[in-house]
Amino acid sequence: MSRRIMSVVALLIGNAIGLLLAALLLDGFSINPLSMIIVVAVFTLVQVIAEPLIAKVSEKNVPALKGGISLVVTFVGLLVTDLVTDGLTIGGISNLLAATLLVWLGALAAGILLPIFVFKELRENGK
Numbered sequence: 001m002s003r004r005i006m007s008v009v010a011l012l013i014g015n016a017i018g019l020l021l022a023a024l025l026l027d028g029f030s031i032n033p034l035s036m037i038i039v040v041a042v043f044t045l046v047q048v049i050a051e052p053l054i055a056k057v058s059e060k061n062v063p064a065l066k067g068g069i070s071l072v073v074t075f076v077g078l079l080v081t082d083l084v085t086d087g088l089t090i091g092g093i094s095n096l097l098a099a100t101l102l103v104w105l106g107a108l109a110a111g112i113l114l115p116i117f118v119f120k121e122l123r124e125n126g127k
Contacts, residue, residue, distance in 0.1 A: 010110070010111065010115065010119050011044055011048075012040055012041070014106070014109075014110030014111045015044050015047070016040045017106045017107065017109070017110045018074075018105070018106030018110070019036075019040060019043065019088075019106075020106070021105070021106040022103050025098075025102060026091070026095050026102070027091070027095075028089070028090070028091025028092060028095050029090055029098075029099050030089045030091070031087055032087040036087065038087055039081060039085055039088045042080075042084060043077045043078070043081040043088075046076065046080045047074070047077045050076045050077065050080075051069065051070075051073045054069055054072055054076070055069050058072075070104060070108075071100060071104055074103050078090060078096060078099055078103065079096070
């Protein structure tokens, strides 16, 4: 499997884990099981598109945002996914903020652990 495909699969798995974590821990935050694949795909697509745009804007206008780009991208990804799919229900601002942190942490943990245990080629070729 190519490195690019493994990276995409690892990103999708990480986002799925983060979204499931938020759905398990937050009342009112839910993902329709039949829509899970669509929710993860839309969320990941929004993140892939939004990340370079947000990074570019923050570089010029809000340099302090540079360290929190992943959190902002996760926040935007959740908002857009909620707007364009019927499968995700956030359940309020407090859930949106908590879900942003939980999804980010879940995806971060998966992004660290997957290359170590599942996609070893990502770790070895990433040096």
